[in-house]
Amino acid sequence: MDTRKADFAGSWYPGHxxxxxKDIKDYLSDPVINKPEKKNTVAGIVPHAGWxxxxxxxxxxxxxxxxxxxxxxxxxxxxxxxxxxxxxxMKEGLWETPFGDIRVDSEISEKLVKKFPFQIETxxxxxxxxxxxxxxxxxxxxxxxxxxxxxxxxxxxxxIEIGRTVAExxxxxxxxxxxxxxxxxxxxxxxxxxxxxxxGPDAVDWVRNDNDKRVIDAMLExxxxxxxxxxxxxxxxxxxxxxxxxxxxxGKSGVEKGQFLAYTNSYDKTPGNSFVGYTxxxx
Numbered sequence: 548m549d550t551r552k553a554d555f556a557g558s559w560y561p562g563h564x565x566x567x568x569k570d571i572k573d574y575l576s577d578p579v580i581n582k583p584e585k586k587n588t589v590a591g592i593v594p595h596a597g598w599x600x601x602x603x604x605x606x607x608x609x610x611x612x613x614x615x616x617x618x619x620x621x622x623x624x625x626x627x628x629x630x631x632x633x634x635x636x637m638k639e640g641l642w643e644t645p646f647g648d649i650r651v652d653s654e655i656s657e658k659l660v661k662k663f664p665f666q667i668e669t670x671x672x673x674x675x676x677x678x679x680x681x682x683x684x685x686x687x688x689x690x691x692x693x694x695x696x697x698x699x700x701x702x703x704x705x706x707i708e709i710g711r712t713v714a715e716x717x718x719x720x721x722x723x724x725x726x727x728x729x730x731x732x733x734x735x736x737x738x739x740x741x742x743x744x745x746x747g748p749d750a751v752d753w754v755r756n757d758n759d760k761r762v763i764d765a766m767l768e769x770x771x772x773x774x775x776x777x778x779x780x781x782x783x784x785x786x787x788x789x790x791x792x793x794x795x796x797x798g799k800s801g802v803e804k805g806q807f808l809a810y811t812n813s814y815d816k817t818p819g820n821s822f823v824g825y826t827x828x829x830x
Contacts, residue, residue, distance in 0.1 A: 559681060560602065560681060564646050567684050575606070575607070580808055580809050583611050585806050588612050589612075590794075590829070591828060592829075593728070605682060609682065610689055620725075623679045623727055623729065624728045628700070628786075631703070634709065635698065636699070637651055637656070638653055638665075650695075651696060656696050659698075681729075683695070700791075702786070702791070704775070707771045707794070714795075714800045726793045726796045726797070728789040731785050731823050731825055732825060736819070762781070763828070765777055766805055766828050767804060767806070771790070810826050
């Protein structure tokens with residue numbers, strides 16, 4: 548079976564299992580992470596910057612998907628796509644990680660392809676994108692035999708329906724399915740062409756306590772349409788399609804609201820006039 552290469556290993560995150568494990572063990576005791584009250588977690592929102600900036604948040608969200616039963620499949624929604632973009636799916640094969648290859652679940656993938664128009668990616672023909680790959684070492688570490696379905700969705704209402712359909716398929720098949728949506732928040736500064744509040748501490752405060760907070764609140768309210776609107780209007784979620792899809796999945800799975808795990812900002816690591824926000828949420 549063909550294997551998709553880990554394009555970002557050794558740069559955005561460590562390239563070897565021992566180094567990855569060392570980072571993961573450090574992340575598990577990170578004081579910035581709130582301990583969740585929920586015990587039956589079905590989904591989460593994760594960031595996708597390099598592990599140095601947001602790995603701890605992503606790691607702990609995925610960690611808390613681990614309950615008594617190991618999931619059969621984790622759906623990973625992501626990809627940087629424009630609103631009118633096609634949707635993408637890898638429906639078979641393996642994906643390389645430092646901890647070993649992860650198998651793509653072909654059963655759920657095939658059912659989705661029959662219901663929605665997808666551009667099919669293969670291990671040898673795909674868009675190089677960090678949003679999904681950076682989650683895979685965490686998944687492989689915590690869930691050795693769990694399969695994945697990697698799906699790219701644009702910031703459009705159809706992505707919500709895809710998420711809801713995944714929940715329906717999970718119920719029909721009886722599989723234990725969980726999902727994560729991969730997004731970073733406000734990209735602020737001259738590097739990103741977005742400077743509505745100038746620079747310095749006031750700009751950081753506005754991003755943290757105003758712009759990012761609005762979209763985080765919509766995520767916690769489990770309002771995917773509001774997340775899409777926020778992202779279009781205020782540029783505070785770079786992959787709002789992935790967020791809306793996972794929220795559709797969570798809502799259809801019976802979840803009523805999210806739980807906040809963490810908020811961090813690249814400014815905390817490297818202060819400067821350009822920075823990015825990150826959040827971790829579980830459902």
